[in-house]
Amino acid sequence: MSVIEIKNLTRDYGGKGVFDLTLSVESGETFGFLGPNGAGKTTAIRHLTGFLKPQKGSCAVNGLDCWAESPKIHGSLGYLPGEIAFFDDMTGLDFLNFIAEYRRVKDKTRMRSLLERFELDARGKIKKMSKGMKQKVGITAAFMHDPAALILDEPTSGLDPLMQSRFIELILEENKRGKTILMSSHMFEEVERTCRRVAIIKNGRLATVDSIDKLKAAQVKKYVITLENEKAALAFAKEFAEEDVSETRVTVSIAGNIRELISQMNKYPVAGISMPGQSLEEIFMQYYGGNKNV
């Protein structure tokens, strides 16, 4: 059964926006909603939360129309906005207590355990908090009423790597508890560990919906090998017919198995290896390039 459903959704902001978007998230699924900045992710999400009325098409959560029955939906929905703005004059704790009371959440044990998990002392004024701290307050507000479904717009932005992995743990736990999660991101790595299926949206249109495994298989990974001298670098590059050499650094692109790379590396004086982060655009292009070859 689909819990979150977008059907032929269109919202035209004059070229930008969302066009004829259709996708659905099944019950108990963690679904990644990927797209570069400005692709229309947030616009689509604002329809799901009932902030915007669809120009065409419709959105539903648990079979309820997102525009007409927004208050009912929000009873069992957690939402983390992409750009969080709080009531600045409150402390984090005051704010969370206010939201809990406003939503009529009586049990605050979950709120406390979330604050502990993210090591957040929320007693300070929100105005003075760093971006990461604000993000943690937002995450706590989205999860503290233990909703059955969650819509998270770029949830890890502002979090440091440790907190990012704490967040991923939280998502995995919630997934095990049967929660349905839609999570948007502009980074592949972020959804890689949590989502089984992803949709990629580009210029407001759905580019693809596929399993994360297929996307990963199509992914050409880049490895930057640093050698001890330029001569070795040139010789090493020849082994892979690679031309991307700058001084002692060679960039090798490989899809799938890297056994060959490792065995070659054993023969050369390798000083270091690193993997540059790949943009979603690159992965997206590779995915499409790969499909054409098949």
Added chain:
Amino acid sequence: MFNATLFKSGIKGGIKTLALFCAVLTMYYLIIVQMFDPALGKMVQELAAAMPELMAIFGMNLNSATLTGFLASYLYGFIIIMFPMIFSILSVNRLIVRHVDGGSLVFLVAAPIKRRDVAFTQMTVILSGLLALTLYVSVLGIVASEISFPGELETGKFILLNLGALALHMFIAGICFLSACIFNETKYSVGIGAGIPVLGFIIQMLSNSGEKLEGFKYATFFSLFSTDGLIAMRPNAVWGMVALFFCAIALFISAIAVFTKKDLHI
């Protein structure tokens, strides 16, 4: 219709501003009540005859011979228009504009609470503030007058005057509130919501001051609040007050309807 948590938070957030306005108004009331001199009534009349434009610009006139008339012209011509007007603008800004433009409205509408109830509750916060302010200055005026000039104030008329002021300010708050519910950006919601009443007030002040602009006298809704008319209990003035009251309700109802149906880019 009404969310008690939101109401409580709204009142808590505005209590300092309310206290500040009450303090400033207390100062004005105490000073102006003290300035009244029954014997001075005659002098004021002479002054008004000598410099009618200057007196008129602040809405002061010949009624000022009695204490009720004196307070009506010195307090309710300018002070009691300007301060509550600023109070309304600030309240609407705090309760609606800031949340819409800044985006913190997300937390109020992404909850099992209807948008209609959010807007309605914020309206009750604004109206409670105005009611509290009016109640305070009414009691203050009566008490200050009774202490300094026992028996001089015509309490019934003075209360009617305050009711008239309340109706006017509900109407002004209605304009601000509607504007805040229509527009998403502060520059438009405040610009128009505060701009209309401020401009109206300036036109009213200028039209009071000279014959050239006399024609504009009835051009703004401020003419529906007639201090002279109310303390003389003239039917026209009472009808003006009733009209302001019902128009204010219409403004608030439309504002809530707009807020319920609008697209929120938050």
